[in-house]
Amino acid sequence: MRSIRKKDTRPELTVRRLLHAMGTRFRLHRADLPGTPDIVLPRHGMAIQVHGCFWHQHPGCPLAKRPRSRPEYWHPKLARNVERDMQSRKALCKAGWRVLVIWECQTSHLERLERRLTRALARSR
Numbered sequence: 806m807r808s809i810r811k812k813d814t815r816p817e818l819t820v821r822r823l824l825h826a827m828g829t830r831f832r833l834h835r836a837d838l839p840g841t842p843d844i845v846l847p848r849h850g851m852a853i854q855v856h857g858c859f860w861h862q863h864p865g866c867p868l869a870k871r872p873r874s875r876p877e878y879w880h881p882k883l884a885r886n887v888e889r890d891m892q893s894r895k896a897l898c899k900a901g902w903r904v905l906v907i908w909e910c911q912t913s914h915l916e917r918l919e920r921r922l923t924r925a926l927a928r929s930r
Contacts, residue, residue, distance in 0.1 A: 816912040817843050817855040823919055829926065839900065840893025849929035851903045854890070858909045862887050866910050903929060 812834055821844060824831055831853075832845045842852035858868035862883050872879045890906075897904050905925050911918055 812843075814855070814857065816857065816907070816909040819912040819915075820844065820853065820855050820907055820918070820922075823915065823922060827919070827922065827926075838902070839896035840889070842893075842897065842902075842904075846926075846929075849903075849926055850901065851905060851925065851929055852897050853905045853907060854894070855907050855912075856890070856909065860886055861890055861908075863908045863910065866908065868910055 821831070821833075824844065824846075829846060830848065832847060834841050834843065835845045838845065838852060840854070843855045844853040845851075846853070856863065858866045859870070860883070862871075863869045871883065894904050894906070903925075905922075907918070907921075911921075
């Protein structure tokens with residue numbers, strides 16, 4: 806568990822590279838915002854959360870399988886992650902931020918991800 810990264814994960818780096826290539830300025834891991842969003846675009850009033858499909862239990866994703874060993878440990882742990890995500894998303898929205906959640910499995914299709922980011926940025930202007 807110690808080797809699981811909280812910051813600078815591969816999906817997060819993919820999104821950051823893409824945003825940078827699009828010429829978008831952003832801030833990372835702002836601790837003064839609820840849930841410490843992975844990427845914050847202050848000019849657009851948007852917070853981006855890049856979630857791992859397993860750790861944040863992406864609904865319907867094959868990467869989000871629940872472990873069969875030690876379910877008494879894993880099921881409550883993963884459920885707490887989902888609940889915490891929902892609470893931080895609500896708190897960010899209440900504070901006036903738009904929240905965009907990008908899942909790990911969505912970062913493998915760069916063209917689709919770029920279109921999604923472009924649409925999200927266009928809506929905020």
